[in-house]
Amino acid sequence: MKKMQKNVWVLVLFQAFFFISSQSVAQSLSEAKTSILIVGDSLSAGYGIKVEQTWPSLLQxxxxQLGKNIKxxxxxxSGQTSAEGAAQILKLLQLTEPDLVVLELGANDGLRGLSVAEMKKNLADIIQSSQKAGAKVLLLGMHVPQNYGKRYSRMFHSAFQQLAEEHKTGLVPFMLETVATQPKLIQPDGLHPTAEAQPIILEYLLSRIESSAE
Known part of the structure; x- marks a missing residue:
């Protein structure tokens, strides 16, 4: 009888240990957070609108709301160039340990008429550093106004496609595709999307971000 009671207690202790271990594993898995780093300029920083209205805030x-453990x-x-992003990327990667880097830089290079070759080099440095740190990269392409000249405009926009192909990254050819031609969704400066445009931008980007973060 005593032997039977001892065996029962051993079984109870084993079950308790198994339950606690399972709970610990489940808790550890639930605490594992996917990290997304957005490296961008005023188009993602929210120039002229509140921070909580920006598409990155709406993404969070x-x-x-879906209960996803993603940060x-x-x-x-605002005003960030590709060169400044390249200078900061290693520190940002160290601080955030991202699974995905959404790279939205280059617009300010274009508006300043800077070298497309230099912009490509800077963006390539950011991409390579991110990939070396184990992160996927989603590149958000841009256009510059046609008054910069057809040749420069074509070279500028093509640079994003070339980078995506060379470094095997995800690509959204034009980040502002769904809002750029709608004056009501652009601020009076003619460059920056309004608060009302932010959910539309997010809707356009969301599937690519979610698939890239998987």
Whole structure:
């Protein structure tokens, strides 16, 4: 009888240990957070609107509402150029340890008429550093106004496609595809999307971001 009781207690202790271990594993898995780093300029920093209205903030809200354990780190800075992004990327990668880097830089290079070759080199450095750190990269392409000249405009936009092909990244050819030609969705400066445009931008980008983050 005592032997039977001892065996029962051993079985109970084993079951308890198994339950606690399973709970610990489940808790560890639930705490494992996917990290998304957005490296961009005023188009992602939210120039002229509130931070909580920006598409990166709406992206975080989207994941939170779905109960997804995903953290969006928006490191975008108004006026940021590709050279400045390249100078900061290693520190940003160290701080955020991203699974996905959404790269939205180049617009300010274009508006300043800077060298497309230099922009490509800077973006390539960011891409390579991100990939070396184990992150996927989604590149958001841009256009410059036609008054910059057809040749420069063509070279500028083509650079994003070339980078995506050379480094095997994801690509959205034109980030503002769904809002750029709608004056009501662009601020009076003719460059920056309004608060009302942000959900539309996010809707356009969302499937590519989610698929890239998987």
């Amino acid at each position: 809200n989207h994941f939170d 969006v780190h928006n490191a975008s800075i």
